[in-house]
Amino acid sequence: MLAACYTASTFSSEKEPKPIPDPVMSITQHKGTFNGQRMSFTAKAGETPLKDKDGDVTAHIFSMSYIKDNVKDSATRPVSFIFNGGPGSASVWLHMGVFGPKKIVIPSDAEDDGAAPFSLLDNPDTVLDVTDLVFIDPVGTGFSRVVGEGENKDYWGVKEDAKSIAQFIRIWLRENGRWNSPKFIGGESYGTTRSAALIEELEGRWDDVSINGILLISTILDFTIDTYDQGNEMPYMVQLPTMAATAWYHKQVNTELSLEEWVEAARQFALREYAPALLLGPALQGQERDAIKRKLAHFTGLSETYLERANLRVHFQRFNKELLREEGVALGRLDSRFKGEEYDNAGEYPETDPSFYGIDGSYTAALNHWVREGLQFNPDREYTIIGGVTQWNWSLNGEGRRQPYLNVAPYIGKAMRGNKDLRVFNAAGYYDFATPLLGAEYALQRNGIDPERVTYKYYEAGHMMYIHHPSFAQFLIDVREFILAR
Structure with missing residues (x-):
């Protein structure tokens, strides 16, 4: 008879800790002409570890940063943190559609984008001449993911998401030596909701990260308009x-x-x-x-x-x-x-x-081609455009469900009262039913928001006004003027 051989670990109820992969970063050098200004810039595409209150790494945030080279005084050079919405969308739309140094060009007049090959071109109109750009993919989007003992529920919610993006911004400012630079945050669709929740996380503490401007693109702040x-x-x-x-x-x-x-x-x-x-x-x-x-x-x-x-x-x-x-x-x-x-x-x-469905194929192809080939960040996993986030905590008070009256606009009013330099740029498309223009006005024209510090711009297009070529050009002119007006 064979005697059974047991080790101490055989009876252990403790789980083996999940391995935490090392964060990966790709740094490449580029040159371009933006708004008539020839410049060289550094692109950083990679992962930033986020830690919980115990100091354990629980997530990796993927971001793509474009930073102008040879800047003598970073205090004069703004940096803008950009994201999309969903919740559960990667930053691909604003990145490849309007703000990034490369842009996808699709039909302007509401025609289907068809199939590859698509037109991925240099973007000479990007605002990279006046601000560095950081495109952020929240956890569950792009290449961002939980790691180790991290759980999605710790990141998938109005407050949870804002806290994680605020943590990322603080890390980015520290690692890149940019604490004294003018700072802008901006998002599209739910990204505007995120912007309002984020301003509370950045400016609602004793160690404020004071923001110069918020870019609201296709705005939804007060959710009664969608109920x-x-x-x-x-x-x-x-x-x-x-x-x-x-x-x-x-x-x-x-x-x-x-x-x-x-x-x-x-x-x-x-x-x-x-x-x-x-x-x-x-x-x-x-x-x-x-x-x-x-x-x-x-x-x-x-x-x-x-x-x-x-x-x-x-x-x-x-x-x-x-x-x-x-x-x-x-x-x-x-x-x-x-x-x-x-x-x-x-x-x-x-x-x-x-x-x-008239635009999704082109943006997916453009992002993967540019990041994997141009930025040389090419992991063996899929870049999640949208759909990776399956549940969302809509509560602002921890109850886990959408509140009967969910409204994040008061966060902007509160931040304005505590920051005399904070301004808001609101961009709306006339043909946008997802975030209608009057809904944005309704939220921004009350809730303690200073009307003298809000700029309204309207475009003859829809939710993603920049797919319309004339609106694309005017939008970037308007954003550049907003940033320079600080």
């Missing part, structure tokens, strides 16, 4: 100017007004007539109701019969299906200039978003 719960009238009001712009673009309205004039007329109707009418509920009757219905049809291009059936309240996805139903196409959510053919023309909502 179509029965009884909440806010989404219908804030979406109306975007519906009007969309109907104008597709020539479904009768007007000689310019786009800007038409949207302003719709804005005033939404605020001064439509919103009060919605609040009246069933008390809106007779001629008063007919007048509102008539004006609503005038601005949206929808029939009065349809509007009556919808009780004067049209979800934007219903609008995107209904406006060009006779043509058998539905419109995009991110950019309502895009039209998509539908299998079921009788459906209530679009099958999918043609303004997303």
Whole structure:
């Protein structure tokens, strides 16, 4: 008979610690001409370890930094930290679409991007002439991931995410000797939510990282505008100017007004007539109701019969299906200039978003080609564009669920009261149903935010206004002016 042989570890209930891979960094040298200025710059593509309160490494954040060489005084050279949204999106869109030294060029007028090869070109318009750029991929996006004993839940939430990005920024400033540089943070879509939560983490402590400016691109700060719960009238009001712009673009309205004039007329109707009418509920009757219905049809291009059936309240996805139903196409959510053919023309909502599948292939190819070939960071794993984050803690108070009234705009107001130099740049596309322009105005024009320090800019495109070539050029002019105005 063989005797069983046991070691102490056989009965141990302790788990073997997970190995923590060493962070990898690729540093390459480049030259380019940006805004007419010839310059050399260093690109750093790699991982930054994040630690928990016990000092253990629990995540690696992947970032791509572009830093101007031979700067005599870094206190005169701004640095901008850029990210996208989702939550769960990598920074690919702002990186390859508008801000980075390379850009993907796709059709300007809402056409599908097709298949490879795509046009990846130098970006002479980038603001790298006036600011260093750091593109950040939050945990679960890009190449960023938890390591060791780290858990996704420690990073996937409004507060958790902001804390991790704040930790990364503090590390980056220390490692690159940039504590006294002017600092900007900026994001797109949920990235604007992140910006507001992040400003609280950076400036809400005794050891502040004071920020010079926030770039809000396609803004969502107050989530009541995106909550179509029965009884909440806010989404219908804030979406109306975007519906009007969309109907104008597709020539479904009768007007000689310019786009800007038409949207302003719709804005005033939404605020001064439509919103009060919605609040009246069933008390809106007779001629008063007919007048509102008539004006609503005038601005949206929808029939009065349809509007009556919808009780004067049209979800934007219903609008995107209904406006060009006779043509058998539905419109995009991110950019309502895009039209998509539908299998079921009788459906209530679009099958999918043609303004997303019309661009995703080109951006995926461009990012992987540039990072793996140009920046020489080429790990044996996939770069997660979007979709890697599966759960999100929407609570600001730790309850783990979206609060009935989720609004991060007060963080910006608070930061402005404590920082007299903090300014805000708000960029909105006229054809953006994901983050409608009036929703941004609604959040920024209250909540203690100083209106004198907010710059509003509007573009004849959608959520990612920079895919429209004229808007791309104007957007970078506007951002450059904002940074230089410090």
